[in-house]
Amino acid sequence: MDTAHIPGINAQRLLTDLTHLSQIGAGPDGAVHRIAGNKADWAGRDWIDKTMRVAGLHSYYDDTGNVFARRKATEGPWLLIGSHADTVPGGGHLDGAYGVIAAMEVLRTLHESGHPMADHVETVAWFDEEGVTPESNGGLVGSTALTRDPHADELVGYLELHVEQGPRMEASGLELSPVTGIVGVRRYTLAVRGQENHAGTTPFHLRADAGRVASRMAAALRDICTEADPFSIGNAGVIEFGPGAANVVPGTARTEIEIRAGQESTLDLIEAELRDRLAQVAVEESCTAALDRTSAKPAAQFDKRLVDTVDDVCRSRTEACEPLLSYAGHDASVISTRLPTAMLFVPSTGGFSHSNREHTPDKQLVLGTQALLDAVVRTSALLLNTRGDDVILAA
Ligand SMILES: [Zn+2]
Known part of the structure; x- marks a missing residue:
């Protein structure tokens, strides 16, 4: 110039x-x-x-x-x-x-x-x-x-x-x-339903541990985002287990997830992968789960x-x-x-x-x-x- x-x-x-x-x-x-x-x-x-x-x-x-x-x-x-x-x-x-x-x-x-x-x-x-x-x-x-x-x-x-x-x-x-x-920003609530039970007498393989579904999804978020687009980013900023006691297998769990990416198509891809992964993890943990989008800024x-x-x-x-x-x-x-x-x-x-x-x-x-x-x-x-x-x- x-x-x-x-x-x-x-x-x-x-x-x-x-x-x-x-x-x-x-x-x-x-x-x-x-x-x-x-x-x-x-x-x-x-x-x-x-x-x-x-x-x-x-x-x-x-x-x-x-x-x-x-x-x-x-x-x-x-x-x-x-x-x-x-x-x-x-x-x-x-x-x-x-x-x-x-x-x-x-x-x-x-x-x-x-x-x-x-x-x-x-x-x-x-x-x-x-x-x-x-x-x-x-x-x-x-x-x-x-x-x-x-x-x-x-x-x-x-x-x-x-x-x-x-x-x-x-x-x-x-x-x-x-x-x-x-970046566009989307937020989700992930709600899981399992079965409360005695944490001492219920073996791992017989649990419906809602907390484990939410935790696995929170932990998977980084890989899901990075695989979709290395410039995307995500955060699981809230996690809650119910009823919330050290000796009770969580019967409910709730996580709030936020994702950010430069293109709507990337956000769509991450969202689809979150839903697929959640369906798979919920089955493996004998729970039911839903992912609701609560807000979206394009x-x-x-x-x-x-x-x-x-x-x-x-x-x-x-x-x-x-x-x-x-x-x-x-x-x-x-x-x-x-x-x-x-x-x-x-x-x-x-x-x-x-x-x-x-x-x-x-x-x-x-x-x-x-x-x-x-x-x-x-x-x-x-x-x-x-x-x-x-x-x-x-x-
Ligand atoms: Zn400013």
Whole structure:
């Protein structure tokens, strides 16, 4: 990529703004409490709104509480960039906030440098991504609202920069990762019925041990996932035996299982294998069993052109770059149902997130933001030209 015409971001302003936002709603231990709709959350949004106004931009709230900003007197279409401004209770200072501040930095840099793309970028600080309040119904509130809003018709795509929130990038020595998609998540309850009996007098081969069925399935989960797709993952996070006594063979058992994979077809495969294996194990243990799917969030696959573009700009900035699947949910998954979407990750030190131990070295925060700007310049040109709009772009 020819970076000659691409302006450099203001690294000092990026880091100073990030520090400023991280102090709004921070406790004495540095953990951030900007829970959607609380006082600190609104204070954070008002600061974002004010900062963009001071920069000479048109900043506004929508009815949901999302804060948008763009150049004054522009008519679009716009490429949307941003992330969420809320946190979990006791969250870290980078989850969401980094993507918001980076987007603000990118637009201000383009605006100040007079880059032609400045007219075609809009920033967003989403409302209630985390979904920790009873009213929020699972989160992703602001992004979901946009998918139903006519404003989405004025947008050509969405790019979100985020911290990885896991240990994969650091472990592989990566500085930037284009994100190919977001895993789908399915949850199940596995219920087993056997026969309670005296644990001393009943020999192993004459038991109908419900606990043994649940345990064997919990233990088999790792192999079932890995055989279906080495990038899939699963968890048996709950297990209960009834009646629950050391001298009683369990007559009932219940397990809660969660699986995550990048494609719906992989989730289907794992689910089918879970059912087959359960039927087989239940027969072997003289029990009956049922697997009920209790929830399903579909996998999101990002726009290939955008992912390739992000990949391209990342590789021109660093060799330590590999694509990654996101194992955590993001607003980008919702937006991808409506607009061409891609994401970009920077590493999380130690893999910590949703805690005050969240950290990413400054060098990588700056690099990620510059890569976002590069991607914006490249992506906007691509999308606007695809749409056939009469826009001449220098980059
Ligand atoms: Zn987040």
